[in-house]
Amino acid sequence: MQVDRISSPLKLLTIALKTGRVTKKYPFGPPLLTESFRGAISIDPAKCWGCGACVLVCPPNALTMRFEEERAVLEYFKGRCIFCGMCADVCPASAITVTKEFELAATNLEDLKEGVIHRLSTCAVCGKPFAPAAELRDVMKMHPIAEEYANICPECRKKRTAKAFGLSFGANI
Amino acid sequence: MSAGEVVKEIEGKVVELGGIVESITETAVFVEVPRERVRELADWLYNSGAFLKTCAGVDERSINSKFAVYHIFGLDEKGLDVVVKISGLEGEALPSIADAVPAAEWCELEARDMLGLHILGHEAKPRHVLPQDWPEGVYPLRKDLSYDYRPSGNAEKFSEELPREVGLPIGPYHPILHEPEYFELYVEGERVVDVFYRGFHVHRGIEKLAESQRFTYKTIPFLAERICGICGFVHSSCYVLAVERAARIEVPERAQFIRSIVLEIERIHSHLLWLGIAAHILGYDAGFMHMWRIREPIMLLAELLTGSRKTYGINIVGGVRRDMDESKKKRALDVLKNVREEYKKFVEVLTAVPEIVKRATGTGVLPKSDARALSVVGPTARGSGLKRDVRKDYPYFAYKHSSFKVPVYSEGDNMARLLVRVDEVFESISIVEQLLDALPKGPIAVESYEIPPLRKAVGTVEAPRGEDVHFIITGHGRPYRWRVRAPTYQNIPALKVMLRNTPLADAFLTIASIDPCFSCTDRAIVIRDVRSGSRRFVGLFEGRRYASR
Numbered sequence: 001m002q003v004d005r006i007s008s009p010l011k012l013l014t015i016a017l018k019t020g021r022v023t024k025k026y027p028f029g030p031p032l033l034t035e036s037f038r039g040a041i042s043i044d045p046a047k048c049w050g051c052g053a054c055v056l057v058c059p060p061n062a063l064t065m066r067f068e069e070e071r072a073v074l075e076y077f078k079g080r081c082i083f084c085g086m087c088a089d090v091c092p093a094s095a096i097t098v099t100k101e102f103e104l105a106a107t108n109l110e111d112l113k114e115g116v117i118h119r120l121s122t123c124a125v126c127g128k129p130f131a132p133a134a135e136l137r138d139v140m141k142m143h144p145i146a147e148e149y150a151n152i153c154p155e156c157r158k159k160r161t162a163k164a165f166g167l168s169f170g171a172n173i
Numbered sequence: 174m175s176a177g178e179v180v181k182e183i184e185g186k187v188v189e190l191g192g193i194v195e196s197i198t199e200t201a202v203f204v205e206v207p208r209e210r211v212r213e214l215a216d217w218l219y220n221s222g223a224f225l226k227t228c229a230g231v232d233e234r235s236i237n238s239k240f241a242v243y244h245i246f247g248l249d250e251k252g253l254d255v256v257v258k259i260s261g262l263e264g265e266a267l268p269s270i271a272d273a274v275p276a277a278e279w280c281e282l283e284a285r286d287m288l289g290l291h292i293l294g295h296e297a298k299p300r301h302v303l304p305q306d307w308p309e310g311v312y313p314l315r316k317d318l319s320y321d322y323r324p325s326g327n328a329e330k331f332s333e334e335l336p337r338e339v340g341l342p343i344g345p346y347h348p349i350l351h352e353p354e355y356f357e358l359y360v361e362g363e364r365v366v367d368v369f370y371r372g373f374h375v376h377r378g379i380e381k382l383a384e385s386q387r388f389t390y391k392t393i394p395f396l397a398e399r400i401c402g403i404c405g406f407v408h409s410s411c412y413v414l415a416v417e418r419a420a421r422i423e424v425p426e427r428a429q430f431i432r433s434i435v436l437e438i439e440r441i442h443s444h445l446l447w448l449g450i451a452a453h454i455l456g457y458d459a460g461f462m463h464m465w466r467i468r469e470p471i472m473l474l475a476e477l478l479t480g481s482r483k484t485y486g487i488n489i490v491g492g493v494r495r496d497m498d499e500s501k502k503k504r505a506l507d508v509l510k511n512v513r514e515e516y517k518k519f520v521e522v523l524t525a526v527p528e529i530v531k532r533a534t535g536t537g538v539l540p541k542s543d544a545r546a547l548s549v550v551g552p553t554a555r556g557s558g559l560k561r562d563v564r565k566d567y568p569y570f571a572y573k574h575s576s577f578k579v580p581v582y583s584e585g586d587n588m589a590r591l592l593v594r595v596d597e598v599f600e601s602i603s604i605v606e607q608l609l610d611a612l613p614k615g616p617i618a619v620e621s622y623e624i625p626p627l628r629k630a631v632g633t634v635e636a637p638r639g640e641d642v643h644f645i646i647t648g649h650g651r652p653y654r655w656r657v658r659a660p661t662y663q664n665i666p667a668l669k670v671m672l673r674n675t676p677l678a679d680a681f682l683t684i685a686s687i688d689p690c691f692s693c694t695d696r697a698i699v700i701r702d703v704r705s706g707s708r709r710f711v712g713l714f715e716g717r718r719y720a721s722r
Contacts, residue, residue, distance in 0.1 A: 008521065008522055008525035008526070009522060009525060009526045009527070011518075011521070011522050012459055012463070012519075012522050015463065015515075015518060015519060015522070016459075016463070019466070022466055022469075033476070034473060034476050034477040035477075036476060036477050036478070036479070036480045036495070036501075037476055037480060037481070038480040038481055038486075057391065057392065058392075059388075059392040059395035059396060060395075061387075082395060082399075082484065082486065083481065083486070084395055084486040085480070085486070085494075086395075089494070
């Protein structure tokens with residue numbers, strides 16, 4: 001029993017010798033990641049419509065959509081990203097891919113931000129900018145029937161419908 | 174007695190007390206009793222073997238202009254939750270059940286703080302959750318308070334809490350300490366005579382945040398996962414389980430299996446982490462290094478199966494987001510085989526090292542009677558001879574398809590809790606292997622679902638630290654009320670019993686022995702000598718200095 005009490009802890013030596021060194025020579029040597037790893041996302045500006053589906057599902061609000069004068073900016077802030085990949089799951093244009101990038105440290109906060117700038121197309125009736133041009137283009141490709149009213153902003157569309165509805169009842173508009 | 178008969182009996186008792194049975198589901202009975210009779214019902218339930226899981230205060234003024242408190246009891250033997258509701262108008266006093274069921278004290282104090290309820294017998298007690306400088310009359314969980322409300326703060330008020338003795342006001346908010354939790358140990362020489370605990374310094378208001386427009390049913394699992402950095406998947410699983418029970422969503426079997434597998438992988442890594450930390454606290458650093466070396470392949474396995482080492486992010490309401498193919502299954506089995514061999518070899522050493530055995534045996538004893546009264550959970554309960562395990566008692570996900578033992582030790586000391594965890598790792602490895610072998614084919618998530626408002630449900634999942642409870646009242650687009658009770662919430666009150674009349678040097682291991690995971694773990698300790706009145710602040714790991722003296 002006494003022998004056991006001393007010899008058991010010593011077994012650690014054989015375990016340690018057999019295992020050898022396990023410290024990895026990061027960043028040299030083979031990559032530490034498995035193939036399933038989810039890192040930062042990358043947005044392909046050529047494919048992105050600017051529909052904002054990713055903005056709606058993003059749990060930490062890392063993806064935001066900002067409307068300025070005649071453009072819409074989809075901004076990706078890596079500092080908030082939790083790398084869940086929900087945006088890639090919902091993207092209807094497959095513009096978002098999950099990369100294996102994880103070395104994201106930057107000395108400047110702005111370096112953690114990426115964005116896609118969309119030109120807004122203007123309403124055929126009132127002339128105000130209202131929706132990303134790329135979104136309209138692709139929606140019309142998918143639903144050709146939408147062509148005649150897709151270039152009108154929702155506000156004017158509402159007015160037009162109300163007017164047509166009123167006229168059919170003989171209202172004096 | 175079968176579950177059906179038990180439900181009948183509860184129904185009888187509730188009607189006898191003038192209450193009503195709201196609804197009965199497979200896993201829970203929801204009842205409402207007049208508030209003056211709730212103590213009788215609580216007493217009766219407690220004496221017929223029920224454990225108190227938690228209670229939840231709810232602001233239901235927008236539904237029925239009342240405040241309500243839901244006491245959630247669990248009949249372990251029947252696998253049945255009994256949710257007892259009491260309610261009252263604003264300002265009306267609600268009775269406390271803490272004298273009949275001691276475990277209710279914390280959650281009643283929390284309901285008092287967060288909702289401004291008048292709970293009889295708790296009026297004079299100091300604030301429990303809210304900080305000392307929180308303004309009077311502002312109650313965070315009332316629906317009329319915005320989730321982004323920020324009090325202006327009044328730092329001067331803190332001086333009231335400072336001790337009369339000379340001492341440096343370091344901690345609980347000191348930035349270099351691991352996390353801001355506060356134990357004050359009163360010592361006479363080397364003996365601890367009393368313990369004071371003040372927690373909730375890192376209360377993040379997650380429950381309130383989830384009720385805001387910011388979140389939806391779909392995004393809350395990711396928020397829930399961030400409640401804990403070690404057992405995050407437990408929280409997201411528990412949330413989706415509660416929502417699925419409330420909305421009666423049938424989750425595909427394959428998703429259930431994947432959830433169980435990932436939960437067990439999380440348990441393995443968590444226990445290995447704890448065993449390493451325990452060795453570290455006791456000054457056996459070789460043990461710490463080797464335990465964490467063995468843990469590393471498990472972390473990589475988690476990444477392979479889910480896409481991330483931690484905060485896996487694969488749980489959604491109605492299923493999971495990542496599937497496992499044959500090659501992943503095979504690799505997982507290989508990893509588990511190696512880990513089991515290595516772990517077995519090393520655990521033999523760990524449990525024979527005198528530093529561990531002598532320091533852990535007979536210290537921090539929690540007698541079974543106290544464990545029962547405080548309704549402690551997880552390895553803390555199983556180390557004190559209580560056979561409680563949610564996986565067996567309230568089967569969820571795919572656990573019914575695997576066979577495993579629930580290790581129970583009756584000594585109630587630190588060694589017993591350590592051995593429970595040692596055994597559980599083997600059981601978990603075996604569960605994962607069984608489930609991987611039996612993984613059924615099919616979809617991994619339901620296509621669509623609807624969540625009707627004002628349904629209630631309780632989700633319970635066995636976390637590495639014990640039973641995790643989520644209580645949900647569904648709302649429109651997001652929960653109306655989401656109550657989270659992490660296992661450590663139930664275990665901390667037991668520390669008072671464990672620490673009293675023990676040598677100071679053992680306090681560090683004893684506090685660590687419940688595997689504390691506040692939101693998350695925080696570990697600052699104050700030592701105060703009763704005779705000289707001096708104070709010292711030390712981190713948990715510094716306790717090793719005392720060990721070597």
